[in-house]
Amino acid sequence: MASESELNAGIEDGVRRRDFINIAAVSFAGVGSVAVVLPLLNQMNPSADVLALSSTEIDISAIQPGQAIKTSWRKQPVFVRNLVAKEIAEAKAVPLGDLRDPQTIDERTKPGKENWLITLGVCTHLGCVPLGAAEGENRGDFGGYFCPCHGSHYDTAARIRKGPAPTNLVVPPYEFTSDTVVTIG
Amino acid sequence: MSFPWAKPYEPTHPLMKWMDEKLPIPRLVYNATGPGYPVPRNLNYFWNFGVLAGAALMIQIITGIVLAMHYAANASVAFNSVEHIMRDVNAGWFIRYAHMNGASMFFIVVYLHIFRGLYYGSYKAPREMVWLLGVVIFLLMMATAFMGYVLPWGQMSFWGAQVITGFFSAIPIVGEPVREWLLGGFVPDNATLNRFFSLHYLLPFVILGVIILHIWALHIPGSSNPTGIEVKDEQDTVPFHPYYTAKDGFGVGVFLLIFVALTFFSPNTLGHADNYIPANSLSTPAHIVPEWYFLPFYAILKAFTFNFLWIDAKLWGVIAMFASIALLFFLPWLDSSPIKSSNYRPLYRIFFWILVADVLLLGFCGMQPAEQPYVILSQLGAIYYFAHFLVILPIVSRIERPLPMPNSITEAVLAKHATDTSSASATA
Numbered sequence: 228m229a230s231e232s233e234l235n236a237g238i239e240d241g242v243r244r245r246d247f248i249n250i251a252a253v254s255f256a257g258v259g260s261v262a263v264v265l266p267l268l269n270q271m272n273p274s275a276d277v278l279a280l281s282s283t284e285i286d287i288s289a290i291q292p293g294q295a296i297k298t299s300w301r302k303q304p305v306f307v308r309n310l311v312a313k314e315i316a317e318a319k320a321v322p323l324g325d326l327r328d329p330q331t332i333d334e335r336t337k338p339g340k341e342n343w344l345i346t347l348g349v350c351t352h353l354g355c356v357p358l359g360a361a362e363g364e365n366r367g368d369f370g371g372y373f374c375p376c377h378g379s380h381y382d383t384a385a386r387i388r389k390g391p392a393p394t395n396l397v398v399p400p401y402e403f404t405s406d407t408v409v410t411i412g
Numbered sequence: 413m414s415f416p417w418a419k420p421y422e423p424t425h426p427l428m429k430w431m432d433e434k435l436p437i438p439r440l441v442y443n444a445t446g447p448g449y450p451v452p453r454n455l456n457y458f459w460n461f462g463v464l465a466g467a468a469l470m471i472q473i474i475t476g477i478v479l480a481m482h483y484a485a486n487a488s489v490a491f492n493s494v495e496h497i498m499r500d501v502n503a504g505w506f507i508r509y510a511h512m513n514g515a516s517m518f519f520i521v522v523y524l525h526i527f528r529g530l531y532y533g534s535y536k537a538p539r540e541m542v543w544l545l546g547v548v549i550f551l552l553m554m555a556t557a558f559m560g561y562v563l564p565w566g567q568m569s570f571w572g573a574q575v576i577t578g579f580f581s582a583i584p585i586v587g588e589p590v591r592e593w594l595l596g597g598f599v600p601d602n603a604t605l606n607r608f609f610s611l612h613y614l615l616p617f618v619i620l621g622v623i624i625l626h627i628w629a630l631h632i633p634g635s636s637n638p639t640g641i642e643v644k645d646e647q648d649t650v651p652f653h654p655y656y657t658a659k660d661g662f663g664v665g666v667f668l669l670i671f672v673a674l675t676f677f678s679p680n681t682l683g684h685a686d687n688y689i690p691a692n693s694l695s696t697p698a699h700i701v702p703e704w705y706f707l708p709f710y711a712i713l714k715a716f717t718f719n720f721l722w723i724d725a726k727l728w729g730v731i732a733m734f735a736s737i738a739l740l741f742f743l744p745w746l747d748s749s750p751i752k753s754s755n756y757r758p759l760y761r762i763f764f765w766i767l768v769a770d771v772l773l774l775g776f777c778g779m780q781p782a783e784q785p786y787v788i789l790s791q792l793g794a795i796y797y798f799a800h801f802l803v804i805l806p807i808v809s810r811i812e813r814p815l816p817m818p819n820s821i822t823e824a825v826l827a828k829h830a831t832d833t834s835s836a837s838a839t840a
Contacts, residue, residue, distance in 0.1 A: 268593075271594070271596055271607065272592065272593050272596065273596055273597045273603070274596065277596070277597045297694060299693070299694060301598045302597070302598060302599045302601060302693055303598055303693070348694075353574070353578035353581075354574040354575060354577075354578040355571065355575065355696040356694065375696070375698055375699065376571075377714055377717075377782045378782030391714075391716060391717050391725040391729060393725065
């Protein structure tokens with residue numbers, strides 16, 4: 228066994244050969260551990276089959292003005308509402324400064340199709356499905372949607388007006404493939 | 413690790429001597445819960461709840477292992493497999509109801525255990541580490557109970573998972589990816605159910621490990637007691653066995669009586685009927701509430717309905733809810749009074765009872781829909797909760813004049829005995 232003085236022999240800057248070996252070995256083990264931890268964490272992200280359900284077609288021809296339907300995209304509920312002129316006018320009458328998440332109804336609908344309000348049916352607070360899509364449900368103080376879980380009120384453009392939710396109901400990416408068919412995703 | 417007068421372990425039987433040399437487990441038990449562990453002689457029945465919590469954990473582990481033999485953690489069959497346990501498995505209804513109500517009993521005894529700690533100042537030096545580990549156990553229990561509640565995959569299971577994982581989406585920027593990572597999807601689904609089952613099976617054993625640390629840390633200074641005066645000599649203590657094994661055994665008997673009464677005669681009282689409806693990702697139940705043991709924290713979450721400063725209402729609610737528990741980690745340093753027991757703290761005692769009433773009020777508000785007057789009551793309740801720990805407690809512990817204290821545990825016990833027999837005035 229080498230004594231302390233033998234180990235330090237011939238070293239002037241105070242760094243021993245063994246220090247280099249220690250640092251190299253620990254660094255190598257550290258890099259290896261990180262490389263193993265990454266897949267162990269990443270396995271929890273949505274898997275390929277979950278991501279594959281990312282596009283849905285909806286036939287909107289049967290939705291009368293004033294009506295709404297509830298469908299689903301990526302297993303999340305989606306509201307498709309056929310707004311009447313009065314509801315659009317109400318949404319336009321609100322000054323943007325009064326809104327928590329300022330957006331005009333034009334920004335939330337497609338040009339020329341502004342009667343079609345398509346949003347996720349997922350409250351932006353903690354994810355409940357708001358009421359108001361089906362006939363006779365409570366539509367809240369602003370005539371849009373109302374989330375009963377924690378009391379968020381959305382207006383006729385599905386914008387947050389009152390309650391704890393931070394943002395408007397999300398408008399998913401979608402386009403009109405024809406006048407009566409919408410592709411979401 | 414113990415007092416100098418602790419009775420030493422001296423095995424006489426050759427087998428026990430042989431065992432003591434190879435693996436001294438009998439010595440460990442003797443010195444931890446046997447005649448070799450001296451304990452203050454004046455512990456009242458509030459000191460039973462630690463042992464009761466341990467009993468409740470063991471009941472949960474045993475019934476849980478059995479349930480896992482019949483349950484299927486797959487979103488398409490999970491609900492039916494629970495009904496299979498209830499209807500087809502031999503005595504399955506009993507084991508499931510015991511596990512369901514066992515969770516409630518576990519929280520009841522743990523809340524009483526925490527109550528004891530708060531009233532008698534058990535969190536103070538030299539027992540801060542015991543308290544900190546206790547808060548860790550409480551957090552682990554909450555996580556375990558939440559994930560267990562998701563497993564039957566009923567409506568409350570599903571929407572509970574949606575709302576509680578939604579807390580993480582309040583974190584700025586990374587919130588939504590973190591939530592998707594936790595769920596393994598965009599909504600709770602098969603991936604969520606599987607990982608929750610895996611963790612629900614794991615965490616009770618983690619809790620068991622932290623309980624061992626909790627007891628280890630406790631056994632260094634030894635138990636506190638209702639006077640809050642530390643043990644001074646041998647006459648202040650009695651050996652754990654047979655004195656407290658007997659007292660705890662009686663407590664376990666009472667606990668089991670209440671537990672089986674609940675399990676057999678009223679098994680669904682503490683649950684929600686909506687959880688007997690299979691999970692439906694397109695329809696939220698009209699009124700979602702968590703299990704009763706989360707209600708005060710849920711009320712604090714719901715109290716924030718408006719943006720304040722530069723932080724939005726949603727993030728405030730989530731921060732406040734987590735802070736209400738995280739605050740307990742700082743309790744040993746927020747309360748600077750050297751007097752432990754509230755019996756000698758006239759001012760603190762008043763605020764302590766107001767806090768208890770406040771937590772009960774928050775629990776009541778947590779049950780109610782998000783309407784007035786419950787919103788304003790939750791807001792007042794939440795403000796008082798934080799004010800108690802951050803303002804009232806530090807001030808009270810500085811200005812309070814404690815009542816005169818006895819010199820020792822023995823003196824307190826004998827003085828009480830004297831007043832009980834001679835003057836019969838029951839002012840201890």
